[in-house]
Amino acid sequence: MIAKKWLLAGTVASLLLSCAAPAPVHAEAVPYESYNYNYWEEAVPAPAAYIPDRTLTGKDLGVGDFLDPADMVVADSGLIYIVDTGNARIICLDSSWRVDKVITGFDNAGKEETFKNPSGLYVNDEGNLFVADTDNGRIVVLSPDGELLRMIEQPESDILPADFKFIPVKVTVDQAERVYVIAKGIFEGIMQFDENGVFIGYVGTNKVKRDYTEYIWRMFSTKAQKAQMALFVPTEFSNIDVDDKGFLYATNIDPGSKEPVKRLNPSGEDVLKRFGYFDVLGDIRYRMSVGPSKFTDIKVLPDGRYSALDANQGKVFTYNDEGDLLYVYGGKGNQTGTFKIPAAIEYAAGSQLVLDRGKGNIVVFKPTRFGSIVNEAVGYHYNGEDAQAVPVWKEVLKLNANYDIAYIGIGKSLLMEKNNKEAMKYFKLGLDRDGYSVAFKRYRREVMQEHFGTFLTSVMLLAAVWIAYRIFGFWRRKRQSRASRQAPHNLKEGNAHEAGFH
Amino acid sequence: MRQDFIKFPLHLIVHPFDSFWDMKYEGKGKLRVTLTILLLVVISMILKDQFAGFLVNYNDPRHLNSIVQLFTVVFPFFLWCLSNWAITTLMDGEGKFKEIMMATGYALVPIVIIYTPMVVASRFMAEEETAFYYLMMSVASIWFIGLLFVGIMTVHQYTVLKTVVTMLLTVVVMGIVVFLGTLVLSMLQQITEFFINIYRELIFRT
Numbered sequence: 153m154i155a156k157k158w159l160l161a162g163t164v165a166s167l168l169l170s171c172a173a174p175a176p177v178h179a180e181a182v183p184y185e186s187y188n189y190n191y192w193e194e195a196v197p198a199p200a201a202y203i204p205d206r207t208l209t210g211k212d213l214g215v216g217d218f219l220d221p222a223d224m225v226v227a228d229s230g231l232i233y234i235v236d237t238g239n240a241r242i243i244c245l246d247s248s249w250r251v252d253k254v255i256t257g258f259d260n261a262g263k264e265e266t267f268k269n270p271s272g273l274y275v276n277d278e279g280n281l282f283v284a285d286t287d288n289g290r291i292v293v294l295s296p297d298g299e300l301l302r303m304i305e306q307p308e309s310d311i312l313p314a315d316f317k318f319i320p321v322k323v324t325v326d327q328a329e330r331v332y333v334i335a336k337g338i339f340e341g342i343m344q345f346d347e348n349g350v351f352i353g354y355v356g357t358n359k360v361k362r363d364y365t366e367y368i369w370r371m372f373s374t375k376a377q378k379a380q381m382a383l384f385v386p387t388e389f390s391n392i393d394v395d396d397k398g399f400l401y402a403t404n405i406d407p408g409s410k411e412p413v414k415r416l417n418p419s420g421e422d423v424l425k426r427f428g429y430f431d432v433l434g435d436i437r438y439r440m441s442v443g444p445s446k447f448t449d450i451k452v453l454p455d456g457r458y459s460a461l462d463a464n465q466g467k468v469f470t471y472n473d474e475g476d477l478l479y480v481y482g483g484k485g486n487q488t489g490t491f492k493i494p495a496a497i498e499y500a501a502g503s504q505l506v507l508d509r510g511k512g513n514i515v516v517f518k519p520t521r522f523g524s525i526v527n528e529a530v531g532y533h534y535n536g537e538d539a540q541a542v543p544v545w546k547e548v549l550k551l552n553a554n555y556d557i558a559y560i561g562i563g564k565s566l567l568m569e570k571n572n573k574e575a576m577k578y579f580k581l582g583l584d585r586d587g588y589s590v591a592f593k594r595y596r597r598e599v600m601q602e603h604f605g606t607f608l609t610s611v612m613l614l615a616a617v618w619i620a621y622r623i624f625g626f627w628r629r630k631r632q633s634r635a636s637r638q639a640p641h642n643l644k645e646g647n648a649h650e651a652g653f654h
Numbered sequence: 655m656r657q658d659f660i661k662f663p664l665h666l667i668v669h670p671f672d673s674f675w676d677m678k679y680e681g682k683g684k685l686r687v688t689l690t691i692l693l694l695v696v697i698s699m700i701l702k703d704q705f706a707g708f709l710v711n712y713n714d715p716r717h718l719n720s721i722v723q724l725f726t727v728v729f730p731f732f733l734w735c736l737s738n739w740a741i742t743t744l745m746d747g748e749g750k751f752k753e754i755m756m757a758t759g760y761a762l763v764p765i766v767i768i769y770t771p772m773v774v775a776s777r778f779m780a781e782e783e784t785a786f787y788y789l790m791m792s793v794a795s796i797w798f799i800g801l802l803f804v805g806i807m808t809v810h811q812y813t814v815l816k817t818v819v820t821m822l823l824t825v826v827v828m829g830i831v832v833f834l835g836t837l838v839l840s841m842l843q844q845i846t847e848f849f850i851n852i853y854r855e856l857i858f859r860t
Contacts, residue, residue: 192714585709589781592709596778 183490184467184483188555191429191583193436196554201470201479201523202504204489209513210236213251215243218512223322224496224505227275232500234507234514235283240267242283247500255281258292258300267292272322272334282331284320291320291333291349304331307343307351324392324400332400334389341420342389342402355420358389358404391496395452399423403447403460409433412447413460413471428476429556429583434462434469445469451497451504455531459497459504466491468506468517472530476557479523482506489515522551529561538565556582563587572598658684663691663763670801674808677760678753685752688759695762696727698769707776710784730828734758737827738806741820747810757805761798768794 186200210218219238226232230247242255257266272284279296291304306318319336326332329347332355341354370378393401400416413432415424430436434445445462452458456473466484471477483490492510499505502524504517519527525547532541542565545558552558559582566575567587572595579588662682666673677683700720703713735758739751749757768790776787807817 580708585781589709593780596780 182481183485183487184481187480188477189430189436190554190556193430195437198479198552198554199522200481200520201526202468202481202517202519205503205516205518207488207513207515208249209511210243213243213245213249215251215254220509221507221512222271222495222509223273224498224507224514225273225275226498226500226505227279228277229279230500231275231279232498232505233273233275233281235270235273237269237271240270242267242270242273242281253298255294255298258294258298260300260303272320274323274325276325276329277327282323282325284323284333286319286321286336289318289320291323291331291345302349304333304345304349307345309351309353311353312351322389322391324394326394326398326400328398332392332394334392336388339388342392342400342416356389356400356402356414356416356422357420358406358409390447391449393450393452393458395458401450401452401458403450405446405448407444407446412445413450413458424475425473426475428471428474430477432471432475432477434460434467435465438465448494449496451499453499455527455534457527457530459499461494461497461506463494466494468497468504472557473534478526478530478557481517489517491515522548525551526555529558533561533564538568541565556584558582560584560587563591567591567594570594658687659690663687663760666760667763667767667797667801670804671808673760674757674805677756678749678809683756683760685756688756691759691762691766692728692731694766696724698766698773699723699727702769702773705777706773707779707784707787709779709781710776710787731758733828733831734824737831738820738824741823741827742810745816745820745823747812747820749806749809753809754806757809758802761801761805764797764801765794768797 182200182203184200186198187195188198190196210216216239218234218236220236221234222237223235224233231252232245232247232249234243234245236243240256244252244255246252257264259265267283267285268287269285270283271286274282276282280301281292281294281296281298283292283294285292289306293301293303295301306316317337320333321336322334324332330352331345331347331349333343333345335343338354339358341357344352344355346352366381370381373381388404390403390405392403395401395415398418400414402414402416404412404414406412410431410433411422411424412434413424414422417423424432426432434447435442438444443464445460445467446464447460448463449461450458451461453470457470457478458473459468459470461468465482467480467482469477469480481489482494484492486492491506491508493508494506495509496507497504498507502519506515506517507513508515525544529541529544529548532538532544538561542562545561545565548555548558559578563575563578563582563584564587566572566578567590572591575591576588576595579585579591662673666677673682700723703711703718703723735751735755738754738758739749741747742749742754772787772790776784779787803817803821806812806821807814810817810820812820
């Protein structure tokens with residue numbers, strides 16, 4: 153009886169314990185692969201940096217379904233603007249996703265006007281809206297309350313052809329109130345307008361790449377064949393963003409380009425840093441059917457990071473200011489966190505928002521622990537606080553021991569602290585040959601300075617021993633030769649003596 | 655021993671014309687020295703890939719394989735000797751197969767004596783100094799080709815032009831040999847497969 157009681161108690165206890173034991177910790181499942189490229193350009197699995205948090209459709213917001221939304225902007229005030237292209241309206245949400253207002257048109261000197269296929273938007277520091285009203289061929293500037301401030305219409309300039317038609321697609325404004333516009337059918341670059349809407353010129357023309365096979369082929373073609381061939385024209389830009397220093401980040405969709413992302417300085421030169429193991433071009437390994445990455449949007453993040461949205465594969469590539477690929481997330485599909493036709497990427501309070509044109513929704517991605525500490529460490533490094541970055545990088549390495557940038561980051565910090573030997577170790581782990589060389593040179597000098605005295609003493613000692621040995625050898629040989637010179641003489645004498653004796 | 659393994663090879667690399675002459679007509683040079691040199695070349699190649707300094711060593715350590723390296727040296731060596739023998743037989747070369755092997759083997763000496771010290775030195779080099787490493791590596795290769803040229807010329811008693819032509823033809827023959835080899839191997843494989851299939855058929859029929 154007692155045994156039975158004990159048995160029962162034991163069973164109950166074990167049941168309770170098994171319930172009380174923590175559920176096995178699942179890595180939060182994401183519907184896409186997370187990876188990063190190593191030095192040998194292999195895609196190595198990595199922890200997910202961002203996971204989908206929630207999805208919002210127009211219906212969820214209570215404004216009816218989106219129809220082909222093309223752009224999204226988060227203002228400094230935290231307001232989120234969505235350009236609902238198909239419905240020709242702009243939806244303004246507050247930071248907690250409540251609808252603030254819906255702009256469908258504006259009052260132009262007493263005349264009620266509407267948008268026609270608007271596809272781009274920018275909000276400046278004062279909260280003024282710059283809407284690329286595509287099919288009306290104008291940029292509409294509205295105040296935060298939706299009043300018309302001014303319009304930028306068909307520019308007039310000598311460098312523009314007579315039959316030129318202004319079809320703005322994307323728009324961005326820098327601190328100096330200059331307006332940058334990507335327009336359809338313009339291959340010369342990004343159109344630049346001054347604060348009064350006067351056309352200034354183009355910036356950042358994409359270079360024409362000369363394809364030599366095409367060139368040779370052309371030599372053997374007839375005039376009629378040549379006319380049918382594609383022209384060598386530069387590609388169009390797909391999107392622009394501006395960072396807090398007034399530099400433009402632009403993406404283009406040239407399929408073979410090594411520089412699909414550009415950072416243009418005010419005079420239009422590309423100054424993007426590309427110090428990573430490989431070029432800033434999204435996926436460096438892909439199947440031909442999927443093709444190279446085709447960037448449709450770019451967003452500058454805090455601390456010099458920037459995210460580029462790849463429409464071909466529905467992935468978001470985030471780089472730091474030096475051109476190292478930090479993490480990749482997203483993919484094509486129907487699950488939450490994957491996209492059909494991703495159109496725009498934005499950043500709001502630590503989360504990243506991706507607008508999906510195909511599904512007509514917005515996906516909110518929140519950083520995982522891995523993602524947030526990578527961001528933190530990159531931030532420290534960007535702001536020159538390398539020493540503070542070290543513990544964070546070490547934390548990153550605990551979550552992903554294959555994260556080369558962390559090794560290099562620690563190496564750089566150790567180099568700053570003049571701990572050259574340790575720095576060499578970390579640079580070697582991160583396969584950073586330039587950093588290693590600097591650390592090694594300093595370490596070598598240190599060792600030399602430390603041991604130069606000993607080294608010189610031993611060299612002098614060896615030299616002295618060698619000289620002594622040579623002198624001794626010389627002296628011995630001399631004595632021997634003298635002895636041998638005497639010896640035959642004696643021998644001869646002896647022989648003669650002997651001979652004579654007989 | 656010392657004469658064969660150290661003095662003569664070292665004399666040869668700086669006085670190739672005399673030494674290759676001596677090798678052919680005075681009976682200097684030994685086949686076992688050639689094979690030792692070949693082994694040393696393999697070892698120095700392995701040392702280079704394994705232990706050269708980080709700044710000059712771009713090998714993926716996961717893919718280093720000493721056996722593969724052994725064959726990448728030994729196989730081309732014999733292929734070269736065989737092809738050269740084949741082509742020079744048709745082109746009135748005076749060299750015997752043994753002499754061709756010895757000439758080629760002795761020509762490899764600079765690679766041994768330059769690679770190994772440079773591997774050690776490369777571990778103490780910063781990035782700017784690695785140019786010196788690459789320079790020495792090129793010197794070793796050029797020296798080797800020069801010696802090989804003189805060796806082949808002396809062994810077969812050729813003119814300069816004829817030597818150059820022969821060497822180029824040898825490379826072509828090497829390609830043909832490799833092609834024929836793979837062809838024969840794949841045919842052999844298919845033949846064995848054919849017989850194995852017949853055997854299987856017979857077994858399962860009964």
